[in-house]
Amino acid sequence: MFKIMIVEDDRTIADLIKDALNKWEFQATTVQDFDQVFTQFEQTAPDLVLLDINLPVRDGYYWVKKIRDHSQVPVIFISSRNTNMDMVMAMNLGADDFVEKPFAMEVLIAKINALLRRTYNYQDKSAVTLTVGGLTLDLKTGMAIVNGEEINLSKNEYKLLQLLMRAHGEVLSRSHLLKDLWTDERFVDDNTLTVNINRLRKKIEAAGLPNYIQTKVGQGYMVK
Template sequence: MEWVKRGAPVLIAEDDQKTGTLVAAYLEREGFRTRLSHDGREALDMARSETPLLVILDLMLPGADGWEVCQTLRRDSDVPIVILSARQEELDRILGFTLGADDYVMKPFSPRELVARVKAILRRTRSQPLASKTRLSHGGLVLDLEKRVATLNNRRLALTPSEYCLLKTLMSSPGRVFERTELLTALYPDGEAVVDRVVDVHVGKLRQKIGDDPVRPSIILTVRGMGYQLAEAAAT
């Protein structure tokens, strides 16, 4: 597995020592290196110094809670984030995705399923493009598919892995209407259970980052009752 060979650790920020140790054990069985933290501030320091492959993040952390850690990580990097929490309200899950999480796993949880989700996210965010195209463009918006970098008017965009995947899907076929179910499949190809509104959350964040007016969008268009499409006019 390419992500294991890279040697970067999975950072587990979990206040319950037993849970953290359990998650680490299951990941290590699959060849991952892990680092464990029981404090939000410490987790942020470790993320800055070690550049983790992925972060598994509990919300009820001392020092800095999971919401703050998630927001700070996403502001500073595009590291994949999986929230692992006993908070099961839909609003909590929506907030997690809004702050930049790539997945939200509720406790009690299956360690095997959590590992499967970690692998799915890493496959999704690190897979190489199958087509011969190495670049997609739409006006001043450019995706470098080899480097997995998005730029707007030559300025690099700080996209989360999920936002990048969503933008790549839309830019692959300007003018085509993608139903929400199609976009969910692109984001979660292994069929992980997610909140239906997660696509809307990611689209909203993506519009902000590419400067698309959320009230009257001109780049990512909403097709009522169906889904979303990338406007054709600026496609190149």
């Protein structure tokens, strides 16, 4: 059963989301003390976080940065702040998706299911790591490990590496990776993918795995 943490100070909205998630057989929890959001995050160890921007004490931007310092767990912002700048800032700080209030509950549930499926792969929820070709990826912490050495990854590097590892032996096109990496491609240019691929390659090579990510000219990228 997937655990969902709801960080929303409007009790009516929080309870409605919690009830809907419980009906879908998720294990949903709400935050009561908004000064202790990260403490509850550590105690709950959720599989996904729903996070409002406007919160008491500290805003959602603060908390997503705090979460990203320790985990790559998927985060969906739910907010009435819907300018392009809000969405860009949310994505740049580490959010995976953005849902504008007011929203249809079935749309939110569909986005949650899609993001969980991309992140964890329903076929093997019990697995907490992926191992391919001498590299292990921890799906909870977002840390890559080579020969016992831990490699710190950004959110996009982690998502990119996970996609390539799950499809090991298969070439993934640039358009496929862009679509899966960023929910809203309006805020991403094609160079962003190249930059992330190059940074990821350098980190893996520095840990002792040269040529881990291979380029197939005119096709895309793969790991074997």
